[in-house]
Amino acid sequence: xxxxxxxxxxxxxxxxxxxxxxxxxxxxxxxxxxxxxxxxxxxxxxxxxxxxxxxxxxxxxxxxxxxxxxxxxxxxxxxxxxxxx
Amino acid sequence: xxxxxxxxxxxxxxxxxxxxxxxxxxxxxxxxxxxxxxxxxxxxxxxxxxxxxxxxxxxxxxxxxxxxxxxxxxxxxxxxxxxxxxxxxxxxxxxxxxxxxxxxxxxxxxxxxxxxxxxxxxxxxxxxxxxxxxxxxxxxxxxxxxxxxxxxxxxxxxxxxxxxxxxxxxxxxxxxxxxxxxxxxxxxxxxxxxxxxxxxxxxxxxxxxxxxxxxx
Numbered sequence: 001x002x003x004x005x006x007x008x009x010x011x012x013x014x015x016x017x018x019x020x021x022x023x024x025x026x027x028x029x030x031x032x033x034x035x036x037x038x039x040x041x042x043x044x045x046x047x048x049x050x051x052x053x054x055x056x057x058x059x060x061x062x063x064x065x066x067x068x069x070x071x072x073x074x075x076x077x078x079x080x081x082x083x084x085x
Numbered sequence: 086x087x088x089x090x091x092x093x094x095x096x097x098x099x100x101x102x103x104x105x106x107x108x109x110x111x112x113x114x115x116x117x118x119x120x121x122x123x124x125x126x127x128x129x130x131x132x133x134x135x136x137x138x139x140x141x142x143x144x145x146x147x148x149x150x151x152x153x154x155x156x157x158x159x160x161x162x163x164x165x166x167x168x169x170x171x172x173x174x175x176x177x178x179x180x181x182x183x184x185x186x187x188x189x190x191x192x193x194x195x196x197x198x199x200x201x202x203x204x205x206x207x208x209x210x211x212x213x214x215x216x217x218x219x220x221x222x223x224x225x226x227x228x229x230x231x232x233x234x235x236x237x238x239x240x241x242x243x244x245x246x247x248x249x250x251x252x253x254x255x256x257x258x259x260x261x262x263x264x265x266x267x268x269x270x271x272x273x274x275x276x277x278x279x280x281x282x283x284x285x286x287x288x289x290x291x292x293x294x295x296x297x298x299x300x301x
Contacts (some may be wrong), residue, residue: 056131
């Protein structure tokens with residue numbers, strides 16, 4: 001496997017959807033190609049850091065204000081009929 | 086090095102029952118759907134709009150649209166995927182209104198070639214995120230993802246942050262599966278490269294993110 005082929009399969013590899021044969025070839029490539037190993041490892045870390053970051057969490061007070069505003073608007077919509085949105 | 090595990094396989098068992106009750110006029114069932122997905126919709130909206138007030142508006146508008154169009158929801162897909170599609174469209178509309186000079190589209194042309202290797206390949210410190218406080222890290226992550234085109238960060242947030250499958254992401258964005266995969270790869274690689282400026286090993290070059298040892 002060449003570096004460009006590794007890159008082509010990287011997303012499938014990280015998502016765990018590679019067939020067994022390609023996976024073995026890719027892991028063999030990673031065992032000797034340091035650059036691709038680093039790309040694979042740091043891309044995986046990138047995903048994990050974003051996934052675990054709790055970026056843009058909705059604070060509880062804002063959450064209840066939004067929910068209450070949504071339900072009020074929904075009830076207004078119900079009273080006025082389907083043409084109001 | 087194994088595959089990434091998705092954190093979210095949403096509780097869908099009684100989702101359909103809630104949707105059906107809401108369709109019959111049970112507002113408390115709809116409120117339960119709001120309670121279940123409001124955090125996700127807010128996160129998606131803020132990732133796309135990069136603005137908190139806009140994200141708040143998107144949450145309200147998306148749920149109101151879902152409520153008023155519930156009769157049209159076919160129940161062949163998950164309610165959550167349908168809701169995400171509405172929220173993404175609302176968020177992109179907000180962006181278009183704010184930046185009319187720039188085309189905001191999921192189909193925008195991207196300069197990077199799929200098969201080009203990353204320019205900078207420098208290894209990161211172990212647990213690089215621990216070099217920063219929570220607030221600093223959030224700032225870094227937020228600034229970094231802001232630099233991606235909206236079409237890229239939308240695919241990334243749905244797939245990697247919210248844990249939708251590739252097929253669900255494609256359905257929510259009305260893109261093909263290969264288009265989602267291609268955008269996801271580019272988004273992941275661009276974020277990796279940008280984060281490297283903050284996370285790469287000290288002493289592995291000049292520390293300004295240009296110490297990669299080149300492509301092979």
